[in-house]
Amino acid sequence: MEKKLQIFLQSGLLDKYILDESSTSESLKVEHYIETYPEVAYEYLKLQEHLEVLAKADAIEAPNFVLDQIKSTLATETIPVIKMARSKRRTPWYGIAASIVALLFAGGYYMKSEQNKALLDENQVVVDEIFDLRSDIEDNNTKLDDLMRQFMKLNNPETEKYVLRGNSRAKELKTVAYINAVEKTSMIDVVSTPQLSEDQFLHVWAEMNDHFVSLGILDPSQKDMQTLPYMEDALGISITIGPKDDTKNADNEVAEIALKGKNN
Template identity: 40%
Template sequence: MKDKIKIFLDSDLLEKYLIGSTTKEETLQVERYIAMHPEVREMYLELQENLEAYAKLHAIKTPDGLKEKILSTIKAQNSLRKRFTRYAVAASVAVFIFAGSSYFFWDQNQNLMQENTIVSNKIKTLEEDMREQLEDVRNQFIVLNNPLTKKYNVKGNKNARDLKAIAYINPVKKLSYLNLRNLPELPEDKCFQMWAEVNGEMVNLGVIKEITDKEKLLALPYAENAIGYITIEQKGGNMAPTVENIVANINY
């Protein structure tokens, strides 16, 4: 029975249950284990507290002006619908008055439809951005709380001795994150840039900006036996890593 409980705790069912992503069968299994086994119930309560604390710490701030943008978008859509209806009625009447005017209204309606499409696309983009941010927070929570996550300390070489970071790798969920704790100062014309060698290909992860939140996690592409690099490049970054300027390796 102890082995059975250990296998259950090593899985990610408790985490999935907490964020509401379990199936009906998984939900029944988790609730049964919580009710029957004190150690499972204790782990559940601990994860619940961790999730609440983590959610508060990494709460996604509503983008500035989002409410105004949404209200403005709704107002614009309503205005577009009213204008569309008004022009459509006018066009119908105009057919009987003067056939040539129908083209004018048709052209106006086409423009309104294009405007409506643009507004709808902007709303979809905002919704997608919010979904991606929520998914990233969910993955970070799983990585930090799953017992199978491996933790590696990353230190810079002689060219960046003050560089410190922590890599979190979960081979089960196939998630990798990097927590930059400290970056040494560089000349104004230099910058740090991150790379990942995945399946034999070098992936540019972008320029590392100044650390404003030491608790922030940066997502890394996951692959077995992948290697991450941090290099010093010219300001603005480079298309390919400068090998002689590698200041840290991240093996995962």
């Protein structure tokens, strides 16, 4: 370390710095040595003192008449005072380097944070899509199970198939009912329907010995099989078109069929 200081002190860089003749890189090096090594700081102060002494020694005293003229001029003229700009202290090179490193670190941290945020957003989207897909799969499995059960019921040897066609008042009407007396299930498939107004509905009825029992209202827009209540002693099935709270009568009946093995 002492050898390094000796080489620096003998290089003449400190003298050039005092005389303001050093380059930018040389100045940064000198300032680093001044702030790091007390020996260099001491030599720097000594050189400054010597320079000040030399300046005073070489100074030439101005004649008295010059001073009198200056005082006379100041008394008669108003001369604006110009503020001298204070010389800024040079920033040590390691301070600049530290600032650059800090900026690079901050920029890298910001970019990394943004990348992590984007990655988290992408992961969340993937997770949401997986949950949606899983939900769709579960819904499809449920629908497949329902279809499988319906298929098994329809293909059960005990299931009777009944086709109900509309009369002259509803020629476009066609439905197919599936009734299983063993498992006590009843379903109906709406194949086609006539044009209905907003206040008209398709009512399904079960014909009993001395009265009719409502089995509900059919939804023409539903493409899947619709379940109906099973009536143990039903003699037949009929369909009417009328208001939602309509009752069964001969005027609104558009289709009917007797169940097998039953007496009308």
